Amino acid sequence: EVQLVESGGGLVQPGGSLRLSCAGSGFTFSASWLSWVRQAPGKGLEWVANIKQDGSDKYYMDSVKGRFTISRDNAKNSLYLQMNSLRAEDTAVYYCARPRPGYYHDYWGQGTLVTVSS
Amino acid sequence: QSALTQPASVSGSPGQSITISCTGSSSDVGGYNYVSWYQQHPGKAPKLMIYDVSNRPSGVSNRFSGSKSGNTASLTISGLQAEDEADYYCSSYTTSSNRYVFGTGTKVTVL
Numbered sequence: 001e002v003q004l005v006e007s008g009g010g011l012v013q014p015g016g017s018l019r020l021s022c023a024g025s026g027f028t029f030s031a032s033w034l035s036w037v038r039q040a041p042g043k044g045l046e047w048v049a050n051i052k053q054d055g056s057d058k059y060y061m062d063s064v065k066g067r068f069t070i071s072r073d074n075a076k077n078s079l080y081l082q083m084n085s086l087r088a089e090d091t092a093v094y095y096c097a098r099p100r101p102g103y104y105h106d107y108w109g110q111g112t113l114v115t116v117s118s
Numbered sequence: 119q120s121a122l123t124q125p126a127s128v129s130g131s132p133g134q135s136i137t138i139s140c141t142g143s144s145s146d147v148g149g150y151n152y153v154s155w156y157q158q159h160p161g162k163a164p165k166l167m168i169y170d171v172s173n174r175p176s177g178v179s180n181r182f183s184g185s186k187s188g189n190t191a192s193l194t195i196s197g198l199q200a201e202d203e204a205d206y207y208c209s210s211y212t213t214s215s216n217r218y219v220f221g222t223g224t225k226v227t228v229l
Contacts, residue, residue: 035218044121045156045164045207047218061216095163102170103211103218104154108163 002026002107004096009112016086016116022079022096022109030054030074033099036081038092039111046092049081050099064090086116122147122208122221129227135196138224140208141189146219148189152211155184155193159204167206168193195226203228 008020020036035050049060049070058070069082079096093113097105123141130136140147140155147153153171156164166175168184171191181196191210195202208221 044223045209045220047216047220050217059217099218100169102154103150103152104166104169104209105156105164106166106169106175108165110163 002098004098004107004109006094006096006109006112009094009114011115011117012086013118014086014088014116017082017084018086018114020081020083020094020096020112020114022081024077024079024096024098027098027107029077034072034079035097035099035105036070036079037095037097037105037108038090039095040089040092043092048094051079083114086114088116090114091116120219122210122219124206124208124221124224126222127225127227129229130195130198131229132198132200134198135194136198136226138193138195138206138208138226140191140193140210140221142191142210142212142219143189145214146210146212147186147191147208149213150211151186153184153186153191154209155182156207156209157202157204158207164207198228200228202226 003025005023036048051070067085071080093111095111096109098107151171155168158164171186172184206224212219
């Protein structure tokens with residue numbers, strides 16, 4: 001059974017930093033692209049970033065470029081999102097998900113909530 | 119990159135069919151057959167229902183079907199059931215730097 005389990009969310013002040021983690025199991029982690037997708041409270045889904053199997057290619061949504069960094073450790077079957085210079089508008093549930101070649105996401109974690117507030 | 123446009127809500131009685139539209143542009147929905155649909159129950163993660171416009175993943179009921187015409191994609195739910203009550207989001211590849219774009223979301227209510 002494919003599982004993606006996020007952790008690391010919490011309350012952080014504006015301008016602060018947070019690192020999210022996602023542990024994968026039940027599939028060949030090192031052979032999969034991986035994404036972070038977020039959802040602000042009561043709002044829709046928004047793709048944040050994704051990373052190639054070996055970490056050599058990374059893509060970000062415009063509003064997080066220069067502030068967020070996606071990375072992975074295939075030896076630990078783990079995906080990360082380092083979030084710096086956080087803003088109130090970054091408040092959301094952050095999901096780890098597996099993208100497929102047809103630009104869809106077939107497996108999703110349960111999400112971790114990030115709240116940016118003073 | 120603006121979100122794809124979906125109706126805010128759609129409702130139907132048990133057994134009926136409903137259709138949710140998803141309108142984009144030639145840079146996303148209209149230009150590529152990379153449209154997918156997700157179902158999300160309150161407090162839960164999204165679940166893939168349709169990919170590549172009209173393909174169903176294993177385990178998804180054949181009551182769910184997808185199609186596309188021009189810049190508008192559609193999700194049809196036939197034989198509506200109480201368990202279908204949820205939010206639904208479309209998604210597409212986009213030529214913008216953001217690569218993926220999601221729809222505004224549609225709340226489906228089973229009357």
